[in-house]
Amino acid sequence: MAMVATLTNCGAGACMMLSQRTSSSWLPLFLGSRSCSSRDVIGFVDAGVFQGDGRLRLGLSWRLLHCNQSKRKMGALSIRAAVFDQLSTGLEEAWTKLRREDVLTRENMKEPMRDIRRALLEADVSLPVVRRFVNSVSEKAIGTGVIRGVKPDQQLVKVVHDQLVSLMGGDAVSIEFAKVPPTVILMAGLQGVGKTTACGKLALFLKKKDKSCIMLATDVYRPAAIEQLVTLGKQMEVPVFEAGNQLSPVEIARKGLSEAKKKGVDVVIVDTAGRLQVDKGMMNELKQMKQVLNPTEIFLVVDAMTGQEAAALVAAFNLEVGLTGAILTKLDGDSRGGAALSIKEVSGKPIKFIGEGESMTALEPFYPDRMASRILGMGDILSFVEKAQEVMMQEEAEEMQKKIMEAKFDFNDFLKQTRMMARMGSMGGMLKFIPGMNKVSPLQIREAEKSLKVMESMINSMTPEERADPELLTKSPSRRRRIALGSGRTQEQVSQLVSQLFQMRARMKNLATLMQGGKVPGLDNLDESLRSSQKAPPGTAKRRRTKTELQKLLTKVGQGGSVAKGFGSKREVI
Numbered sequence: 170m171a172m173v174a175t176l177t178n179c180g181a182g183a184c185m186m187l188s189q190r191t192s193s194s195w196l197p198l199f200l201g202s203r204s205c206s207s208r209d210v211i212g213f214v215d216a217g218v219f220q221g222d223g224r225l226r227l228g229l230s231w232r233l234l235h236c237n238q239s240k241r242k243m244g245a246l247s248i249r250a251a252v253f254d255q256l257s258t259g260l261e262e263a264w265t266k267l268r269r270e271d272v273l274t275r276e277n278m279k280e281p282m283r284d285i286r287r288a289l290l291e292a293d294v295s296l297p298v299v300r301r302f303v304n305s306v307s308e309k310a311i312g313t314g315v316i317r318g319v320k321p322d323q324q325l326v327k328v329v330h331d332q333l334v335s336l337m338g339g340d341a342v343s344i345e346f347a348k349v350p351p352t353v354i355l356m357a358g359l360q361g362v363g364k365t366t367a368c369g370k371l372a373l374f375l376k377k378k379d380k381s382c383i384m385l386a387t388d389v390y391r392p393a394a395i396e397q398l399v400t401l402g403k404q405m406e407v408p409v410f411e412a413g414n415q416l417s418p419v420e421i422a423r424k425g426l427s428e429a430k431k432k433g434v435d436v437v438i439v440d441t442a443g444r445l446q447v448d449k450g451m452m453n454e455l456k457q458m459k460q461v462l463n464p465t466e467i468f469l470v471v472d473a474m475t476g477q478e479a480a481a482l483v484a485a486f487n488l489e490v491g492l493t494g495a496i497l498t499k500l501d502g503d504s505r506g507g508a509a510l511s512i513k514e515v516s517g518k519p520i521k522f523i524g525e526g527e528s529m530t531a532l533e534p535f536y537p538d539r540m541a542s543r544i545l546g547m548g549d550i551l552s553f554v555e556k557a558q559e560v561m562m563q564e565e566a567e568e569m570q571k572k573i574m575e576a577k578f579d580f581n582d583f584l585k586q587t588r589m590m591a592r593m594g595s596m597g598g599m600l601k602f603i604p605g606m607n608k609v610s611p612l613q614i615r616e617a618e619k620s621l622k623v624m625e626s627m628i629n630s631m632t633p634e635e636r637a638d639p640e641l642l643t644k645s646p647s648r649r650r651r652i653a654l655g656s657g658r659t660q661e662q663v664s665q666l667v668s669q670l671f672q673m674r675a676r677m678k679n680l681a682t683l684m685q686g687g688k689v690p691g692l693d694n695l696d697e698s699l700r701s702s703q704k705a706p707p708g709t710a711k712r713r714r715t716k717t718e719l720q721k722l723l724t725k726v727g728q729g730g731s732v733a734k735g736f737g738s739k740r741e742v743i
């Protein structure tokens with residue numbers, strides 16, 4: 170890791186920091202320290218000279234490390250300053266504030282949410298992204314409700330984790346390969362961000378996946394870049410196509426591609442020239458390259474240490490050239506995390522790979538969930554909360570099953586079911602996974618979702634007794650009138666809802682009887698009908714007859730049982 174330091178007796182005096190960077194080209198120049206402030210924060214400035222390719226670059230980064238009061242009392246303090254350490258520490262402040270609370274409320278969430286907001290801004294995440302993130306975290310945290318055995322601080326950790334995952338794009342997006350090889354990957358980016366290195370890393374990554382590669386050296390403006398790529402190619406035994414610096418990048422790309430096709434390689438990785446900043450010349454050149462190469466992937470290589478600027482660059486390049494993703498390099502030197510957190514949200518393009526060192530093996534696919542766990546560093550708490558949620562859901566399901574068996578399904582259960590569906594994703598999303606249901610039209614899905622919302626509004630206007638005992642509503646028109654007024658619906662709609670619940674109960678009861686091996690009146694011949702329909706050849710009179718009988722029987726299951734009088738059809742609305 171970037172550095173590990175152990176401090177002893179860090180009362181008021183200066184602290185010593187032992188520094189060991191993963192990247193050998195970072196030479197520690199200055200190690201500074203301040204004594205512990207009243208907020209128990211020590212600030213470190215570390216600086217380094219970057220001399221990887223003979224050019225001089227200066228890096229500066231601030232690290233705020235928190236002393237732990239109790240550990241300090243013990244006379245020893247361990248400080249781990251790693252990737253995203255600053256962000257992790259900032260977020261940790263938020264959970265600590267909730268340690269003494271029993272439940273999450275809007276009131277006790279205010280301060281932790283301020284901490285989260287501060288931590289993200291300090292991590293160099295852009296303000297609109299921070300705002301959206303904070304809003305969704307507080308909505309989710311309060312909306313989740315109490316999970317038995319889970320403390321509010323643990324619950325907040327889980328919510329923040331899940332929101333971080335979705336902020337970074339949710340699922341990992343893997344590299345896309347062309348249907349007809351070769352797959353062309355065009356690498357763009359500003360100067361010094363690590364493009365050439367990323368080309369080599371990617372070639373090695375693909376080679377390990379049994380893909381043959383060739384790299385094209387089109388950076389004609391910096392001759393050392395061609396040499397660099399050739400050296401990397403030799404090192405990894407990956408061929409490099411180069412044509413010196415006399416031809417234009419576009420011509421080299423064209424020749425390189427036809428060479429790749431001749432050789433029958435799987436993947437062509439194109440290293441392009443960087444510029445100090447975004448300029449028209451570079452964009453035009455990239456557009457021409459794109460036309461000539463017809464790439465499957467266009468990656469923008471960005472430096473993690475540039476924070477939200479990296480995200481803005483991805484957005485700008487995407488608008489101009491059209492990207493398929495980003496490669497985030499130098500994550501090993503980034504203690505803030507702003508780029509990793511903002512790129513997807515700001516540009517709409519996923520991070521596909523991360524680079525964490527100069528070595529050719531230091532490239533990995535980007536997994537939002539792993540990154541979120543790494544930022545929070547609380548794997549044990551996350552899995553504990555997940556387990557507790559699973560147990561709760563299991564218990565809820567068992568309780569629901571019991572109610573179904575006893576035909577005691579009430580409006581509370583109805584509400585629970587719709588909320589569970591909302592938690593699991595939209596109805597449209599869920600239906601896609603049910604065989605045969607993907608033919609339901611989007612309009613039908615929207616209608617169904619709308620009517621669920623209408624039902625929910627009426628249930629919300631019921632008293633707790635009415636929800637638990639729907640019979641009360643069958644007996645009292647005045648109750649139904651009150652609910653209609655409260656929910657802004659008509660009395661007819663309320664009556665329909667009540668009658669639907671009783672129909673559901675009746676169906677459930679019949680199904681339960683079937684599941685328990687019992688017989689529903691009128692269904693005695695179901696088994697036999699099914700068997701004879703299977704035996705009868707298709708299209709025969711017997712098959713047609715049994716099919717109609719079966720439909721009649723199934724309708725009976727739906728309508729049988731003790732439907733309350735006056736309910737069940739629109740005409741019979743009370």
Ligand SMILES: Nc1nc2c(ncn2[C@@H]2O[C@H](COP(=O)(O)OP(=O)(O)OP(=O)(O)O)[C@@H](O)[C@H]2O)c(=O)[nH]1
Pocket residue numbers: 192194220221222358359360361362363364365366367388391394397442443444498499500501502524525526527531
């Ligand atoms: N620590 C660290 N250094 C990296 C990483 N990726 C690249 N570098 C270093 O960054 C420096 C610049 O990398 P290059 O690959 O030459 O960058 P480039 O974008 O091709 O530069 P130009 O050709 O000038 O546009 C080199 O010294 C690399 O070793 C990384 O993930 N971590």
